[in-house]
Amino acid sequence: MHEILAxxxxxxxxxxxxxxxxxxxxxxxxxxxxxxxxxxxxxxDTICVGSIGCSVFIYNYILLxxxxxxxxxxxxxxxxxxxxxxxxxxxxxxxxxxLASIGLAEIMHAANRGExxxxxxxxxxxxxxxxxxxxxxxxxxxxxxxCPGGRCSDREGLPMKMAEIMAGLGGVSYSARVAxxxxxxxxxxxxxxxxxxxxxKSGKGFGFIEFLASCPTNxxxxxxxANDRLKKEMIPFFPLGVFKDLQGESK
Amino acid sequence: MARIFIKGNVAIARGALDAGCKCYxxxxxxxxxxxxxxxxRAMPEAGGEFVQAESEVAAANMLLGAAACGIxxxxxxxxxxxxxxxxxxxxxxxxxxxxxxxxxxxxxxxLGDIGPSQGDYFQAVKGGGHGDYRTLVxxxxxxxxxxxxxxxxxxxxxxxRNPVLILGDxxxxxxxxxxxxxxxxxxxxFEGGSWRLEGARQREARILKSLHLTDGALAGHNLKLQEKYxxxxxxxxxxxxxxxxxxxxxxxxxxIGRIVKSTIRxxxxxxxxxxLIRPVTLYPFPSQILKSLAExxxxxxxxxxxxxxxxxxxxxxxxxxxHSAFHGQLPGNLPTPNDFEQPIINALRS
Amino acid sequence: xxxxxxxxxxxxxxxxxxxxxxxxxYAAMESGLNVTYIPVxxxxxxxxTANCTVVISNEDIGSPIIKNPLSLIALNRPSLDKFQPMVQxxxxxxxxxxxxxxxxxDTDRLxxxxxxxxxxxxxxxxTRMANMVALGAYTRATGIVGLEAxxxxxxxxxxxxxxxxxxxxxxxxxxGAQTVx
Numbered sequence: 001m002h003e004i005l006a007x008x009x010x011x012x013x014x015x016x017x018x019x020x021x022x023x024x025x026x027x028x029x030x031x032x033x034x035x036x037x038x039x040x041x042x043x044x045d046t047i048c049v050g051s052i053g054c055s056v057f058i059y060n061y062i063l064l065x066x067x068x069x070x071x072x073x074x075x076x077x078x079x080x081x082x083x084x085x086x087x088x089x090x091x092x093x094x095x096x097x098x099l100a101s102i103g104l105a106e107i108m109h110a111a112n113r114g115e116x117x118x119x120x121x122x123x124x125x126x127x128x129x130x131x132x133x134x135x136x137x138x139x140x141x142x143x144x145x146x147c148p149g150g151r152c153s154d155r156e157g158l159p160m161k162m163a164e165i166m167a168g169l170g171g172v173s174y175s176a177r178v179a180x181x182x183x184x185x186x187x188x189x190x191x192x193x194x195x196x197x198x199x200x201k202s203g204k205g206f207g208f209i210e211f212l213a214s215c216p217t218n219x220x221x222x223x224x225x226a227n228d229r230l231k232k233e234m235i236p237f238f239p240l241g242v243f244k245d246l247q248g249e250s251k
Numbered sequence: 252m253a254r255i256f257i258k259g260n261v262a263i264a265r266g267a268l269d270a271g272c273k274c275y276x277x278x279x280x281x282x283x284x285x286x287x288x289x290x291x292r293a294m295p296e297a298g299g300e301f302v303q304a305e306s307e308v309a310a311a312n313m314l315l316g317a318a319a320c321g322i323x324x325x326x327x328x329x330x331x332x333x334x335x336x337x338x339x340x341x342x343x344x345x346x347x348x349x350x351x352x353x354x355x356x357x358x359x360x361x362l363g364d365i366g367p368s369q370g371d372y373f374q375a376v377k378g379g380g381h382g383d384y385r386t387l388v389x390x391x392x393x394x395x396x397x398x399x400x401x402x403x404x405x406x407x408x409x410x411x412r413n414p415v416l417i418l419g420d421x422x423x424x425x426x427x428x429x430x431x432x433x434x435x436x437x438x439x440x441f442e443g444g445s446w447r448l449e450g451a452r453q454r455e456a457r458i459l460k461s462l463h464l465t466d467g468a469l470a471g472h473n474l475k476l477q478e479k480y481x482x483x484x485x486x487x488x489x490x491x492x493x494x495x496x497x498x499x500x501x502x503x504x505x506x507i508g509r510i511v512k513s514t515i516r517x518x519x520x521x522x523x524x525x526x527l528i529r530p531v532t533l534y535p536f537p538s539q540i541l542k543s544l545a546e547x548x549x550x551x552x553x554x555x556x557x558x559x560x561x562x563x564x565x566x567x568x569x570x571x572x573x574h575s576a577f578h579g580q581l582p583g584n585l586p587t588p589n590d591f592e593q594p595i596i597n598a599l600r601s
Numbered sequence: 602x603x604x605x606x607x608x609x610x611x612x613x614x615x616x617x618x619x620x621x622x623x624x625x626x627y628a629a630m631e632s633g634l635n636v637t638y639i640p641v642x643x644x645x646x647x648x649x650t651a652n653c654t655v656v657i658s659n660e661d662i663g664s665p666i667i668k669n670p671l672s673l674i675a676l677n678r679p680s681l682d683k684f685q686p687m688v689q690x691x692x693x694x695x696x697x698x699x700x701x702x703x704x705x706x707d708t709d710r711l712x713x714x715x716x717x718x719x720x721x722x723x724x725x726x727x728t729r730m731a732n733m734v735a736l737g738a739y740t741r742a743t744g745i746v747g748l749e750a751x752x753x754x755x756x757x758x759x760x761x762x763x764x765x766x767x768x769x770x771x772x773x774x775x776x777g778a779q780t781v782x
């Protein structure tokens with residue numbers, strides 16, 4: 001008998017238990033980020049800009065030089081980092097409250113300036129860390145602690161489709177939405193994330209990727225039901241796909 | 252070097268350039284617009300970066316990002332914009348990041364006016380944002396000093412890994428004086444070799460953060476910050492003017508400090524024995540000199556272009572050892588030497 | 602010996618008040634003196650009048666803002682109305698007599714120098730140089746800086762685009778100085 005190595009965890013990923021809840025997609029997305037950076041040999045030259053939300057501890061899991069940005073300001077901080085170190089690979093990792101609510105001005109303008117950074121956006125339709133309040137991406141009818149009767153479009157507006165909004169800005173080279181709820185989507189997500197990173201690596205400008213993610217705890221569901229909800233409710237409203245690819249055009 | 256005749260705002264921008272500043276992030280607001288305008292040309296010419304940010308919030312956070320890379324970077328604004336920058340300044344102080352922030356104080360509260368004021372003293376020297384932190388605060392009284400203190404601001408920012416504020420006002424920013432520029436510094440493009448971010452090649456990853464959740468971590472961090480502020484006390488700077496034989500010590504900073512000098516000169520000719528301490532560093536505050544003057548039995552009069560802010564620090568410094576009066580020039584009114592004659596005479600007679 | 606003078610220079614927006622303030626300050630610097638220049642803005646700026654304050658000394662200068670100046674250059678009537686009462690007794694006031702009725706000048710209290718600045722400038726070639734004529738008169742009347750130093754400083758304050766106008770401006774400065782006995 002001898003052992004066969006079936007899967008090797010990326011060395012950029014810390015070998016420690018995470019604080020994420022069972023069924024949360026952050027861990028999976030962290031792994032994808034670490035794998036893609038490693039496969040593109042970017043780890044040694046990467047500066048990560050963390051944000052505020054459940055992923056505030058990203059630096060505990062992905063072993064990169066990291067600076068913590070105030071809530072919503074990661075794209076501004078990343079602008080400062082990238083302008084200082086154009087030779088380095090710079091990405092932000094932000095949730096929906098951080099990016100689409102309090103940080104909307106920063107993401108819109110960093111994108112519109114075409115900052116040569118990559119943005120990993122995790123949309124789980126809820127404020128996770130603070131305990132499940134309504135987010136700008138909360139679905140119509142979805143109950144949260146601050147819309148206990150369900151989000152109502154008359155009162156709270158419609159969920160914001162950030163990948164599409166980003167695609168409409170001049171400075172954006174690439175914008176896509178992916179999910180990691182099943183193996184098929186996971187594989188596609190990895191390919192797309194790599195694409196986003198390659199755009200920065202080749203100096204082509206601003207790349208944006210939105211991950212649809214589950215939050216079983218705040219959705220008050222089992223992990224499998226949460227995955228099911230993601231498929232049946234989120235994907236029809238937040239379609240997966242590439243909304244802009246200037247790299248593809250230039251080829 | 253030959254003297255050049257420039258505005259206070261331009262002196263600060265030029266000072267930053269000569270001190271090796273390589274990144275400037277700004278947003279338009281009167282009366283500091285000469286700074287971003289100068290930098291929009293100067294930074295690209297110096298191989299640096301200029302970004303007109305979408306807001307003061309963003310500009311200050313860009314400063315945070317650049318600071319994390321160990322580069323000399325600066326932002327500037329005026330009072331309403333400074334309120335917006337406080338978030339990033341607090342994070343920078345918490346994450347121990349060096350950066351220079353300029354406030355050309357205008358009248359407040361709210362939108363106030365675009366004239367000079369010292370209404371942001373508390374905000375500048377007591378932290379300004381949330382949490383227990385301090386920024387070092389330099390208050391130029393001349394255009395030459397505005398230039399020179401910008402060099403010092405960068406030096407202190409990196410020496411203490413802390414945000415440093417330059418607190419001027421519409422007078423210092425808009426007035427022109429001859430200055431003698433220094434030789435531009437040749438600084439390393441990236442400083443802070445032991446902490447800056449550049450990718451974790453061949454070493455452990457570095458984390459620049461202000462969040463400390465584990466047991467005792469935040470207490471330890473706060474203690475470390477307080478020890479740093481204590482160490483910074485040796486950076487105190489002030490100007491002493493005609494204090495030796497004075498029975499009244501006037502304490503005034505920045506533009507008011509220099510305007511009061513004119514009043515003192517005039518009153519001296521009439522036999523009034525007044526002198527001046529002009530704090531150049533507002534944090535650390537020149538407490539020792541004030542205390543020793545109080546011990547000599549001198550009286551005090553604090554004059555500010557606000558309704559009484561620095562006077563609290565003066566009173567803390569002199570520990571009740573001497574009589575301490577206050578005169579506030581109302582923000583919105585332009586100060587002239589005449590305005591201070593009667594208050595000084597009254598304080599001398601009290 | 603202590604050298605000191607301060608001046609408020611005032612007129613309509615567009616009369617070149619800031620330009621001659623700058624020019625005077627520059628000439629003072631080039632003469633080795635200390636100098637401050639401040640455009641005074643605020644409510645008084647409304648209504649189209651402009652003014653600036655220049656302080657010149659061989660010593661350290663305290664206030665750049667002066668309430669009771671030693672001298673005044675009034676290029677129009679509102680400027681004379683506003684600032685003449687503030688000038689110290691015996692102070693020098695250059696009045697642009699082309700635009701201001703000289704009967705308004707307080708000859709009892711002040712040393713009034715009436716200069717038909719617009720006419721003189723016009724005769725040299727352009728009314729817009731009236732500011733230079735007035736400054737020329739000021740330098741001669743106060744003696745704080747030499748006419749030559751002011752003329753030499755023109756190249757520093759007139760933008761390159763208008764550098765061909767420097768000789769005419771120098772002439773206007775000289776013509777202004779000549780009106781003062």
